[in-house]
Amino acid sequence: MGISTANLLLFLLLSSVKGDILDDYLRTDGVWILTRNKEFYSTNNEKECAEKCDAEINFNCRGFLFTKKKLQCLTLAENTKTTVVFHSEDAVLYEKKIYLLQCKRGIGKDYRGTEAKTWRGIPCQKWAEKSPHNPNFTPEKHPRAELEENYCRNPDGDVRGPWCYTTDPATRFDYCNIPECEGQVMQTGEDPTVECMECNGEDYHGNVSRTESGLECQRWDAQEPHMHGYTLKHFPGKDLKMNYCRNPDGELRPWCFTMSPTKRWEYCNIPRCTMHPPASGLGSQCISGNGDDYRGRIAITASGNTCQHWNLQFPHKHGWIPDRYPCKNLEENYCRNPDGEKMPWCYTTNATARWEYCTIPSCDGKEPDTPAVDQPEQAQATEECYQGNGVSYRGTASFTITGKKCQAWNSMSPHRHNKTSEHFPNADLRQNYCRNPDADSRPWCYTTDPSVRWEYCNLKRCNGNVQMTLPKPPQTTLEPNPDCIHSNGIDYRGTVARTARGRTCQEWSSQTPHKHDYFTPRTHPKSGLEKNYCRNPDGDVNGPWCYTTDPRKAWEYCDIPKCPPTQYECGKAKTRPKLCAQRIVAGCISHPHSWPWQISLRTSYGLHFCGGTLIDPQWVLTASHCLEKSSRPSSYKVYLGLHEERALETSVQKRDVEKLFKEPHRADIALLKLRSPAIITDQVIPVCLPKENAVLGGREECYVTGWGDTKGTPGEGYLKETGFPVIENKICNRPEFLNGRVKKHELCAGNIHGGTDTCQGDSGGPLVCLDQDRFVQHGVTSWGLGCAQPMKPGVYVRVSNYIPWIKSIMENN
Structure with a gap:
């Protein structure tokens, strides 16, 4: 009762009287494996090839490859558990089932798995070696026992199961902890209280706290020696207690981070329970x-x-x-x-x-x-207002009046509730959209802030019968203070018309008493050369000036006070972002100026080549590799306040770079000091930085922005955005993803199935995550394997690791 059909069938096949020779093999079509020890034979069919494998004398044959077109048989010393697998259209792989089992039947005399340590975690001595113990059982004396390497075996039929000689001089031999194969009757003398796991151990709640190689597990609430995102806050239902082995992420079996600085994580050796739990859920259509x-x-x-x-x-x-x-x-x-x-x-x-x-x-x-199906940009209208008390609202707003992101209605974290589609079938409780299922005064939602259970949504009541409106474009014209100047006053548009020495200014359109052909309303239409007001059309570092009406003095500076520092809140845009999370290769065009910290890093000629982030009015964060071509600050320009890559908007601010700083240990992160501070406007606002060593949990929805390569998708030339989850480094470093390439000072983000990603031209730009009601920059776009490729997420420098360096550079320069 409760044993899985597949495993019971496997057990019966292994236990049954020998029938077809191929019954002892597991077949996989279309694969090829890499092995050093192999022999080639010409055979007519798979059965003849199996006979060659059974009769192989050059090594222990664990399986064979058969190619139908060539009728070629290749016997193998390895299988998919011990080597690399490749795709090969014409090949069929047959593996001996006995070598695939990592469990024992009865006393395990036929166990042929690869366990190589004792139940206490002591590594086994190789059977062919004579140190530290001179063995009685050797490969030469017992060839049929397959005493390979240092694998646990039972050559003498010991009733306690497989064993090995140990590498501990004080312990000659000891038994191995090999779990019983599923579906077997418990043997006499076995301890019925031994801890075991069902399936892949996702529900394991035992107290094992050492890995399969004997390493002590790191506590889940600790960040030393390994930083990670597997915390109770991020995985509240996964029982991450003490330093016990757990499986919070769907691994093959329970695991833990280790206390060894050189081994980030490892599986734990927990035997499989003898029976599967009853199947849960509905086995229907x-x-x-x-x-x-x-x-x-x-x-x-x-x-x-x-x-x-x-x-x-x-x-x-x-x-x-x-x-x-x-x-x-x-x-x-x-x-x-x-x-x-x-x-x-x-x-x-x-x-x-x-x-x-x-x-x-x-x-x-x-x-x-x-x-979800991606819609064309022009069709992405959203319902931005509600009628009456909003019971009928069916838009996609998902933020509260204080900017908190809404919790999904089908989620019970961080807040448990009964407002589900089962209890309110007509309320359209989809995803995390604002709704009013209980006929409150207006739409609301539970929030993703554990300290705030619910809030009303950031929505307005519709005027008249208007139900569907497109968001209004933000004001894009700068409105500098007319009574003072920012920086060198290049944007000053006030009405001062006297020089610092009291001389009256000459009108810019006049050629008397001083003739001037260059600075006129016609030659500089965007410099505000109205009447005789003081201006700075040439960007003079000393500030606004004018031609004078005194024939003896051609021009003079004007005396206009500096504006006080602008107060702002980091990470809060004046225009609500779209928060597009479509499937910025295939992202969507952003609402103009909804990411006001995004900058365009350009050559001295104004050509965009990288992104960056404004973290302070005078400081920009970008990637070191964006600065490889030149170490001279004069080679770069920073454009702020733009939505279109052409940068023709009046909101655009251009700044020269005064200094550049690359991280000294060659991490792909750099700081740029602007020659003059950016002017904080609705279109130019710094992002927030994270706390030092803050770690994301691997489930946060974060957003990247940029003008990079769109690979033929719509939106070329406009700032694009896309949202996708952060992927914990442990997952990202799996062989099928980035195969150990991601370092601890980096993080991964992206859709593991592909579709959206950063690309060329996005480098140096921000990866930001919503924290309460503001955006925090957790990553700097660094590198990736192609753009939007399946199972190849983008890699970002982890900003929280470099907070001390960032603060030190800014304070000392």
Whole structure:
């Protein structure tokens, strides 16, 4: 009762009387594995190849490859558990099942797994070696026991199971902790209280706190020796207590960060329980919630693509292999939800569409949510107002009056509640959109701030019958204080018309008493050369000036006081951002000036090549690699307050770079000091910086912006944005993602299935995350493997690691 069909079948096959020779092998189509020890044979079929493997004398044959076109047989000393797997259209891989089992049957005399340490964590001595212990059992004396390497074996039929000689001179031999294969009866003398895990151990709550190599686990609430995002705050339901082994992220089995500075994390050796728990959820053709318990047989995506079989690696290579995830029920090519997506999905047989959601009816009779489809930019109108008390509001606003992001209605974190679609089926409680299910005075939502349960939404009541409006463009003209100047007063538009020595100014359009051909309203139409007011059309560092009416004095400076420092709140834009999270390669065009800290880093000729972020009126944060071509500050210009890359808006401010500073330990982060501070306006506002060593949890929705390469998607020349989650480094460094390339001072973000990403021209720009009601810059766009490629997220420098360096540079310069 409760044993999975797949594992029971495997057990019966291994236990049954020998039938077809291929029954001892697990078949996988379309793969090739890399192995050093191999032999080639010419055979007519797979059975003959299996006979060659069984008769192999050059090594222990763990499997074979058979190519149908060439009728070639390749016997192998390794299998998929010990080497690298590749795609090969014509090849079929057969692996001996006995070598795939990491568990024992009975006393484990036929155990052929790769466990190589004792139950106390002591590494095993190699069977062929004579130190520190001279063995009685050797490969030469017992060739049929397959005493390979230092793997645990039971060559003498010990009733306590597999054992090995140890590398501890004080302990000659000891037993290994090999779990019992599923479906087996517990042997006499076994300890029934030993801790075990079901499935992949996602619900394991035991007290094991050492890894499989014997390392002590780091506490989950500690950030030393390894910084990480797996905290109770970010994973409230994962029982991350003390330093116990857990599986919060759907790994193959429980794991932990270790106390060794050289080993970030490692799996824990927890035996599998002898029986699976009863299957949960509805095994029908409908879904409840996000469908993670769906076990139906739909195998077509919402767009009509046929699903790829889970046990195949083409046309799309992936890590969701059925044998690794026994409780996810990854059968055939049926739609499933093994990773907690919003609905069941599958990889497709269409080489151009890696994965897609499936359309499966809801068990409560409601129409299933239609998977999001990107809309053209001009069609993205949103309902920005509500009628009456807003019970009928169906727009997409998702922020409260104080700027807090709304909690999703189907989520119980951080606030548990009963306002769900089951209890309010007619309230359209989708995603985290503002709604009014209980007929309150206006739309509201639960907030993502644990300290504020709910708030009304930032929405206005409609005037008349207007239901749908596009957001109004923000005011883009600068309105400097007419009574004072910022910096050198290049934007001064006041009415002072006397020089510092009291001389009256000559009108700019007049040529008497002083003739001047260059500075006129015609030659400088944007410099405000009205009447005879003091101006600074040439950007003179000393400030505004004018030609005088005194024939003896051609021109003089004007005496206009400096404006006091502008007060501002970092990370708060005056124009609410769109917060586009579509599937900035395939992002969407931003609302103009909704990311007012975004700057354009340009050559001295004004050509955009990188992004950056205003973190202070006189300081910009960017990537070091953006400054590789020249170490001279005069080679760069910073443009602020722009939405279009052409930078023709009157809100644009241009600044020269006075100094540049690269991080001294060669991290890809740099600071630029502007020659004169930026003027804070509605279009130019610094972003907030994070606290020192702040760590993201791996689930935050963050946003990137830039004018970079759009790869043919709409929006060329306009600032684009996209939102996607941060990916914990532990996940991002998996072989199928970035394979250990991401360093601890970096972080990953992106859609692991591809579709959106930063690209060339976005480098140096910001990755910002919403914290309460303001945006905080957590990353500087650094590098990636291509743009928007599946399983290749973008990599960003972790800003929180460099707060002391940033503060030191700014304070000392």
